Amino acid sequence: MNSAMERQEILLESGTNEVEIIEFYLGGQSFGINVHKLREIVPYEPEAMTALPESGPSMKGMLLLRGKTVPLVDLGSHLRKRGQGEPAGRQVVLVCEFNREVNSFLVDGVNQIHRISWKDVKPLDEFFTPYKPRFTGCITVDGREVMIVDLEHVISEIFPEQTILGDGERAEEVDDFKRESRQEVRILVAEDSTIIRNQITSILKSSGYVQVTAFINGEECYNGLNMLKAEAVHKGKDFREFADLLISDIEMPSMDGLTLCRKIKSDSVLKNLTVLMFSSLINEQLAHKCQEVGADGHISKPQIHALVKMLDEYCLK
Missing domain, CATH: 3.40.50.2300 (Response regulator)
Structure with a gap:
């Protein structure tokens, strides 16, 4: 992951209109975010998480990460992409930083990083209009659609003060x-x-x-x-x-x-x-x-x- 982050630094340096998207899974469907938002990926350890009483269903709790606590959002729950039962594999946490805040997101797994042009990001079909604020568009990778998640909007729905x-x-x-x-x-x-x-x-x-x-x-x-x-x-x-x-x-x-x-x-x-x-x-x-x-x-x-x-x-x- 470090080498990928270094490559992304070079990508954006010259304004090439390219970006690297990390693909992850929720309920068997592919989603993605800009690698530049990602600080690290860590295994999900339930014992390191403290549940918050009376919080919303997608607010998993506070995650202890190297001596500091950060909010943990169940992204599958928030996007209503969690299927019945537990995920097949071990879940991971995407630790992200944007808007001068650090938040973490629970996902079902990650695939790989894709280098794309912003011209390849397609607007969503009109059918998805009610859900558009949570997604900025989609890309096609190896024949499958990868929805680009607007994490800022997701956080705004949970923490309006941000x-x-x-x-x-x-x-x-x-x-x-x-x-x-x-x-x-x-x-x-x-x-x-x-x-x-x-x-x-x-x-x-x-x-x-x-x-x-x-x-x-x-x-x-x-x-x-x-x-x-x-x-x-x-x-x-x-x-x-x-x-x-x-x-x-x-x-x-x-x-x-x-x-x-x-x-x-x-x-x-x-x-x-x-x-x-x-x-x-x-x-x-x-x-x-x-x-x-x-x-x-x-x-x-x-x-x-x-x-x-x-x-x-x-x-x-």
Whole structure:
């Protein structure tokens, strides 16, 4: 696993629009998550787990891991993929870190790591619309469908305080001068999660940043930027008259945030656009990768008010 993690470091370093997905099983069905969220895989030891009274059915308890306790979520129970009876093999725990928090997930087993392009991640069929918030898409591997689990959404359903919305409910007091200045700023948002995209847009607008244009992934955003560039060139105007700043997620189908940023900073017209990476994956290693592709700043979800303050620093000079 360590060598796989090292390979993934190289993958994301240059913004190649590639990602490594680890495949695991729940009730005989294949699922996957981004390897970058995974800290380690450990055997499930029931004696190392402390059950929590009156917790939800998918909240298994607290897992003791090298002297520290972390929440343990029964992912099969939460996704309703646990069959009757006990799993055939020995279960394992995926210890993950995102949103500056460590959580662990009980699964029935793991298969292998698959290196894919974000372009290979397909949107879910309309039949799965009611379940979409828990999945970001699917990939086909050796003839089988692997559903990509949105762990951030799963955790938000169990721990609402770890979400952007939970942080955003503490409204900021904004003076009239700052609010008026914010209204002049043109902001773009690239975020594939409908829920998070709407939350970011809502909070920005309530803070005074009312000119917000949102895109569902990096590719849609890049196409939108090229349309603005063509308009700026046609009218003989500076591109910054059309867009001041981009807030981009990193994990997105079709084109990820690192690739989007690299393309922007490599373009003679777009390169002066301020790009801020806003992602649950931000840590020391990924912060370095953000710098490598030319991002002007980065911040970890769910720090929405810290993001607003960062916007002020870049846009209200």
